[in-house]
Amino acid sequence: MIGHKIHLLRIKNGLSISELAKRADVSKSYLSTVERSNDSNPSVQFLGKIARALHISIDDLLQEDVLTYGVHALDSEWEELLNEIKESNMTKEQFRDFIEYKQWVKKNSL
Known part of the structure; x- marks a missing residue:
């Protein structure tokens, strides 16, 4: 469970x-193992x-209630996509511009 919580907090922090x-x-590699394992004991x-x-x-990290942080798990495909965007060094503003552009294209192609 601690690994899952670390994973959610990492995602929440955009890391x-x-x-x-x-x-x-x-x-x-160890961090990845901890995140993926339900029985790890770091x-x-x-x-x-x-x-x-x-x-x-550490107390916050060890708390049982993951929802305290307002984190919602993403499916792995969304996580992968978000990581690709972040690793491409695209800024949030550039991503917002891209979304707005795609919405404009969709609206004007009808």
Whole structure:
């Protein structure tokens, strides 16, 4: 469960696995394993690094209620798409402009 919560908080903060691992000074592969595993038991040191990188306390990280953070899980396809957008260095403004353009094209092609 802690891995799922880390995953949701990472997404909420707009971070890729690579970015969070770098900020927390932890192994990207281990962070990925923790996020995907329901039975992982990461060390307190690891959790402390992750919590600091997410700007929360370890207590907040260990709380049972994930919904406290107002996070809604995305399906993996949306997550992948959002990560591709972020890794392409597209700004939020550029993405909004793209959406507006696509809406304009759709409206004017009717």
